[in-house]
Structures are given as C-alpha cells and as structure tokens.
Amino acid sequence: MAINLRVTQQSIATRVMTGLQGNLGRIGDLQQQLSSGKILSRPSDSPTGTVSAMQLRGEMRATQQHARNAEDGLGWLNTIDSTLTSVSTQVNRVRDLTLQANSAGASSAPEAREALAVEVENIREALIALANTRYLDRPVFGGTTAGGAAYDANGAYVGDAGRVYRTVGDGTKVRVDANGPEAFGTGPQQLFNVLTSIATNMRENAGSLGGDLDNLDGVISSIRTQLADVGARANRVTNMRQTAEDRLLTLKTQLSDVEDIxxxxxxxxxxxxxxxxxxxxxxxxxxxxxxxxxxxx
Known part of the structure; x- marks a missing residue:
C-alpha cells in the first residue's frame, strides 16, 4: 500500500532555502580561495593536505638553516683563504731576504744586514696581526677560544685545539676554521720563532741562515697544505649551499601544489x-x- 506524504509550502520553502544556503556556501568558499590564493585556510579543508604542508614547511625550515650555515661557513673559509694567501706572499718575501743575506754572508756591510733584519722583524709583526684575523669577532686560527686573539704580541699561541664546524646538510658537518699550530707550525719550526731566528742570524751569524731557510721552507709547505685544504672545504660547502638552495626551490614548488589554488x-x-x-x-x-x-x- 503506497503512503502519500503531504507536501506543504513550508517544506518546499525549507528545502529550497537549504539548497540556496549550500550554494551560497560553495560560492563563499571559492571567493575565500580566490582572495587568499590558498586551497587550505584551515585544517578541515584537507586534513591530509594540512599534514603534507606542515611536513614540507618543516623541511623548508631545516633546508633554509642549512643554507644559512653554509653561508656562514663560507665566510670563515674565505677569510682564512685570503689571510693565508697574504701570509704566503709575505713569507715568500722573507725567504727572498734570507737568500739575499745568506748569499752575501758575513762579508756584507753591517748596515745592509741590519736593514734586512729590520724588514724581517716588521714582516713578523704584520704576520702576527694576520694570524689574529677575526671573522664575526672570533679569531679564525684560534680554535674555539673565547678570547679575541689566537697569538699574543710575542707570537705565542693562546688559542685552543677546538674545531669549528657547521652543519650544511642532513648528517653533514664541515670544519670551517684553521688551527694556528697546523698552519704556522710549533716549537722551533713555528713561523714566528723562525722569523726571530732569521733576524738574529742576519745580524750576528749569517752562516746559520741555511738552517733557517730549511725551517722556513717547512712553514711554507704547511701554509700551502692549509690553503689547499681550505679550498677543498670551501668547494664542498659551496656545493652543499647550492644543493640546499635547489632543494628549497623544489620544496616551494611542492608546497605550492598542496596549498595554492x-x-x-x-x-x-x-x-x-x-x-x-x-x-x-x-x-x-x-x-x-x-x-x-x-x-x-
């Protein structure tokens, strides 16, 4: 037996108004998306999309930090590279002066030997200043020291053996400092001690300059090794920075696919x-x- 339902004007009006309100709601949602440019304005719009967006944003923040770390690391390494290049130039000048004094020997005039010794001493003071080069107010050859210098006025090392690292990728850390003793030597073969010995022997004992030359060549070799090592690390950090920047572009594209209309x-x-x-x-x-x-x- 069929059941006849009574349809009234009120029921028709109610259904019609419900349909109109739903239509208006859809128009409002589309207008909201157009005004914001985003598909997701609240988590209920798409729970899975919201989770994906949060994960992408978290990875973007980590990648941005890696890029900033790489930029800071390059600042350290470029500072060290330019400093060691200047040091190498001045040490080579000392070698030329030492060869000149060694060739002339004790037969040269005392005034000439004194002039050579004074120039070597001036270069030594300039090299101590270079060894105290700082980046962001930290000595780049001083390890992790809290002090403002790696070497004192007499050329003695006052830094520590700590190393400075920067995280430039997931699980990737690169050393960005250069330890003073590794670059300038230790003991009698330390650069500043060798220069003191050269200046003294120029004045008093030119026959001993041959041994000083050998020590100086050892320091020059250490500086060149450090320059090569710093250059290799700088290249690695540069590559990691580029990788982070490329990854950031990819993440932005992926986030746009999830969020943008x-x-x-x-x-x-x-x-x-x-x-x-x-x-x-x-x-x-x-x-x-x-x-x-x-x-x-």
Missing part, C-alpha cells in the same frame, strides 16, 4: 556556481510564487 580553474568554478545560484533563485521564485493573496483575489 589553480587560478583559472577556480575562477571557472566560481562562475559556474554563480550561474547555478542565479538559476536556483529563478526556480525558487516560480516554486513558491503562489501566496494567500493569490487565492483571495
């Missing part, structure tokens, strides 16, 4: 919803058109 498609959807809303309004006007006044006429 497709502008042409969203505009088209909005226009379709507006047309549908206008059609619904027109249909509603015809459905609920009769009123009590129509029957009283």
């Amino acid at each position: 497709d502008l042409p498609e969203t505009i088209m959807q909005l226009k379709l919803q507006e047309v549908a809303y206008q059609a619904a309004l027109a249909a509603t006007a015809k459905v609920v058109q009769p009123s009590l006044m129509d029957f009283l006429r």
Whole structure:
C-alpha cells in the first residue's frame, strides 16, 4: 500500500532555502580561495593536505638553516683563504731576504744586514696581526677560544685545539676554521720563532741562515697544505649551499601544489556556481510564487 506524504509550502520553502544556503556556501568558499590564493585556510579543508604542508614547511625550515650555515661557513673559509694567501706572499718575501743575506754572508756591510733584519722583524709583526684575523669577532686560527686573539704580541699561541664546524646538510658537518699550530707550525719550526731566528742570524751569524731557510721552507709547505685544504672545504660547502638552495626551490614548488589554488580553474568554478545560484533563485521564485493573496483575489 503506497503512503502519500503531504507536501506543504513550508517544506518546499525549507528545502529550497537549504539548497540556496549550500550554494551560497560553495560560492563563499571559492571567493575565500580566490582572495587568499590558498586551497587550505584551515585544517578541515584537507586534513591530509594540512599534514603534507606542515611536513614540507618543516623541511623548508631545516633546508633554509642549512643554507644559512653554509653561508656562514663560507665566510670563515674565505677569510682564512685570503689571510693565508697574504701570509704566503709575505713569507715568500722573507725567504727572498734570507737568500739575499745568506748569499752575501758575513762579508756584507753591517748596515745592509741590519736593514734586512729590520724588514724581517716588521714582516713578523704584520704576520702576527694576520694570524689574529677575526671573522664575526672570533679569531679564525684560534680554535674555539673565547678570547679575541689566537697569538699574543710575542707570537705565542693562546688559542685552543677546538674545531669549528657547521652543519650544511642532513648528517653533514664541515670544519670551517684553521688551527694556528697546523698552519704556522710549533716549537722551533713555528713561523714566528723562525722569523726571530732569521733576524738574529742576519745580524750576528749569517752562516746559520741555511738552517733557517730549511725551517722556513717547512712553514711554507704547511701554509700551502692549509690553503689547499681550505679550498677543498670551501668547494664542498659551496656545493652543499647550492644543493640546499635547489632543494628549497623544489620544496616551494611542492608546497605550492598542496596549498595554492589553480587560478583559472577556480575562477571557472566560481562562475559556474554563480550561474547555478542565479538559476536556483529563478526556480525558487516560480516554486513558491503562489501566496494567500493569490487565492483571495
């Protein structure tokens, strides 16, 4: 037996208003997306998309930090490279002076030997200043020392044996400092001690300059080794920085795919919803058109 349901104007109006409100809600959502440019404005819009966006943003922050670390590391390494290059130039000048004094021997005039010794001493003071070169107020040859210098005025090392590292990738750390003793030697073969000995022997014992030359060549070799090592580390950090920047671009693209709207498609959807809303309004006007006044006429 069929059951006949009674349909009233009130029930029709209720269903129509519910449909219109739903249509308006969809138009409002599309307008919100167009105004913000984002598909996701709250987690309920897409729980899975929200999780993906959060993961991508977390990876972006880590990658940005790696890029900043690499930039800071390059600042250290470039400072060391330019300093060691200057040191190498001045040490080579000392070697030329030492060869000149050794060739002349004790037969040269005392005034000439004194002039050579004074120049070597001036170069020594300049080299101590270079050995105390700082980056962001930290001595690049002083290890992890909290002091402001790696060497004192007499050329004695006052830093420590600590090493400075920067994390430039997931599980990738690169050393960005250069320890003073590794670059300038230790004991009698330390650069500043060798220069003191050279200046003294120029004045008093030119025959001992041959041994000083051997020690000086050892220091020059250490400086060249350090320069090669610093250059290799700088290349590695540069590559890691480029890798981080490339990865950041990829992550931004992926995040845009998750969060950002497709502008042409969203505009088209909005226009379709507006047309549908206008059609619904027109249909509603015809459905609920009769009123009590129509029957009283």
